[in-house]
Amino acid sequence: xxxxxxxxxxxxxxxxxxxxxxxxxxxxxxxxxxxxxxxxxxxxxxxxxxxxxxxxxxxxxxxxxxxxxxxxxxxxxxxxxxxxxxxxxxxxxxxxxxxxxxxxxxxxxxxxxxxxxxxxxxxxxxxxxxxxxxxxxxxxxxxxxxxxxxxxxxxxxxxxxxxxxxxxxxxxxxxxxxxxxxxxxxxxxxxxxxxxxxxxxxxxxxxxxxxxxxxxxxxxxxxxxxxxxxxxxxxxxxxxxxxxxxxxxxxxxxxxxxxxxxxxxxxxxxxxxxxxxxxxxxxxxxxxxxxxxxxxxxxxxxxxxxxxxxxxxxxxxxxxxxxxxxxxxxxxxxxxxxxxxxxxxxxxxxxxxxxxxxxxxxxxxxxxxxxxxxxxxxxxxxxxxxxxxxxxxxxxxxxxxxxxxxxxxxxxxxxxxxxxxxxxxxxxxxxxxxxxxxxxxxxxxxxxxxxxxxxxxxxxxxxxxxxxxxxxxxxxxxxxxxxxxxxxxxxxxxxxxxxxxxxxxxx
Numbered sequence: 364x365x366x367x368x369x370x371x372x373x374x375x376x377x378x379x380x381x382x383x384x385x386x387x388x389x390x391x392x393x394x395x396x397x398x399x400x401x402x403x404x405x406x407x408x409x410x411x412x413x414x415x416x417x418x419x420x421x422x423x424x425x426x427x428x429x430x431x432x433x434x435x436x437x438x439x440x441x442x443x444x445x446x447x448x449x450x451x452x453x454x455x456x457x458x459x460x461x462x463x464x465x466x467x468x469x470x471x472x473x474x475x476x477x478x479x480x481x482x483x484x485x486x487x488x489x490x491x492x493x494x495x496x497x498x499x500x501x502x503x504x505x506x507x508x509x510x511x512x513x514x515x516x517x518x519x520x521x522x523x524x525x526x527x528x529x530x531x532x533x534x535x536x537x538x539x540x541x542x543x544x545x546x547x548x549x550x551x552x553x554x555x556x557x558x559x560x561x562x563x564x565x566x567x568x569x570x571x572x573x574x575x576x577x578x579x580x581x582x583x584x585x586x587x588x589x590x591x592x593x594x595x596x597x598x599x600x601x602x603x604x605x606x607x608x609x610x611x612x613x614x615x616x617x618x619x620x621x622x623x624x625x626x627x628x629x630x631x632x633x634x635x636x637x638x639x640x641x642x643x644x645x646x647x648x649x650x651x652x653x654x655x656x657x658x659x660x661x662x663x664x665x666x667x668x669x670x671x672x673x674x675x676x677x678x679x680x681x682x683x684x685x686x687x688x689x690x691x692x693x694x695x696x697x698x699x700x701x702x703x704x705x706x707x708x709x710x711x712x713x714x715x716x717x718x719x720x721x722x723x724x725x726x727x728x729x730x731x732x733x734x735x736x737x738x739x740x741x742x743x744x745x746x747x748x749x750x751x752x753x754x755x756x757x758x759x760x761x762x763x764x765x766x767x768x769x770x771x772x773x774x775x776x777x778x779x780x781x782x783x784x785x786x787x788x789x790x791x792x793x794x795x796x797x798x799x800x801x802x803x804x805x806x807x808x809x810x811x812x813x814x815x816x817x818x819x820x821x822x823x824x825x826x827x828x829x830x831x832x833x834x835x836x837x838x839x840x841x842x843x844x845x846x847x848x849x850x851x852x853x854x855x856x857x858x859x860x861x862x863x864x865x866x867x868x869x870x
Contacts, residue, residue: 367447368404370411370419376403377420387422388429390854395430396439397801399450409447410440481804482840485811487641487785487829489758491703492750495743503738510738516730518722520546520710521737527744528696528710537686542715545722546740548732550671550697550709551578554634557693557711558586560724561632561665568630570621570664574788574816574825576641579634579669591628592818593621595643598779598790610766610780611790613645618654625662632665637685638673642816642827643788644781646676649683656688667693671709674701674751677759677783690714698743700785702750708732708740757833758785764834768841773848778828786829794823799847806843806850 373395380394381387398404410416413431417424431448434440442448510521519525525541532539547553562569565587571580573592583590598611625633635655637647647655659666668685673696686692697709711721765787769776775792791799796813803810813822830837 367409368411370415373404373411373416374419381422385850385854388426388433391420391422391426391430392433392437393802393854395434396437397798399439399452404450406450406452408450410450412447480807482808482832482836482843484803484829484832484840485809487827487831488700488704489754489785489831491705492754495746495750496703496706496739499739499742500735502742503735506738507735510734515734517734518545518725518731519718520544520732521734521741524708524737524741524744525710527741528712531744531747532684532686532694532712535684535687537684537712539712540715543712543718545711545713545718545725546732546737547709547711547725548707548729549699549704550669550695551582552707552728553695553697553709553711554579554582554667554669555586556721556725556728557632557667557695558582558588559727560717560720562586562588563631567632568628570624570628570630570633571818572616572635572640573818574642574813574822575634576636576669577811577815580816580818583634588632590818591624591630592821593617593624595640595645598643598777598788610778610787612780613643613782614779615645616647616651616655618651618658621655622658625658625664629662630664632667633659634667634669635685636669636672638668638670638682639675639781639783641672641784642786643779644784644786645779646680646682646782652683652685653688656685656692660689660691665693666691667695669695671695671697672700672784674747675755675758675783675785677755677762677781680782686712693717698740701747701754702743706736706740706743708736758830761830761832761834761837762787765828765830765837765841768838769828772841772845785831786827789826789828791824791826795848795851796823796826798851799826799844802847802850803843806846808840808843808847 376398377391377394381390385393395404395410399406410431411419413424413427417427420427431440435442435448439451440448441451522541524546525544528544528546529539529541545553545556547556558569561567567586567588568591569583569588570591570593571583573594575592580590594617596614596617598614624630635647637652639646656666666685666689670684673684684694686694691714694712695709696712698706699709711718713721762781766778769778769787769789777790778787779789781787800810800812811827813825813827814820816822816825816827832840
């Protein structure tokens, strides 16, 4: 039997909800929805009946009925015939535990279907390089017959692709053989394999940058590991930056803090994104890479470098792959960002003994990747630079357009200048990131709230904005963000309900 919330308890949680900025039923629905997302109304809790809540709030039952109906339509209430409405979150039914952290994930997380007419700013991905990808698959089909007599299982990956990836590393100054490559179904799959092989017990410590890539944080927690976050320095003002009239310059990495955490915590693994860091877009200088490699070796920590965004170098900045500084570094790569996420082709580069460990761990997840996709990927890796000039030129145009739009329509926002990658990391004028993500669908956009990129509810005053859409759609999105911010400013109660969320249930 689900826990019940009394009318008086819900009324106290609602506070002064009816401020007249919207119809009463919508304001009531908005605040209840935020309470569910904020974790102050837990999942699978029975809400008061329409009649009793109307009496407690001193409003008509019709208003409560309309609010509950809207919440059911949005997926935040579920009820059976003759039973009281119970709290839930979209795509999950009653009784599915989630807590505050789960609510934050679902409030703006990629993975849920996007309704027609909604611009998706939760994903930072590009459409396919159509002609290039199609040509690679056409070539792969002509090579497939030679492999059909085999079983088709290969935990390491097909030879042509491993050789092509190894050649790319060798050309970049990291001598590599095919025996040092394991092909995976994307970089996320690669990280899960590494975690399975290296995290031998529950509570294994993994050092992470803070902020970091949300799906990596999810994978680390799902593996039973404990993230050890190390804050990245605040960005440096450029021009009038702090007054909102210009972007902020990269702040780099706090190597002293990372060295201290490695020495004191001695994590089994460190996960970093040195190349156009997600979400900040920063590029780690070579001197910091060398220091980090040395510190990881001293603490006995396996350093895992996610190089998924390395090819998206918008301004031509030079850097050396992390593995060039030590053969002990584990590198993760993928074609998802440079070519197309639908390819689902990634890889791990490491020493041969580690590759064998990873292959053994991989067989507990799957027995190998699709052969045709790997043959096509080999062609794409061998001609890696073919689609990049045009894609990088378009991304530079999009980045500059988004920065100008933010300056014109959101003057209180402070975007950080990205050296590469696919997104801006913006400091907001107030801790309203989750509130923006919640009201965003009402104005035609979907967002990933800042706390998705942190541990324990951090980054409520930050938002990641991809510049993967063309300028005309970015203008529509920024105007929608302005509308969402205006709505929050007109409804202080909506902001109060999510401006200071409780700490997520993470160690």
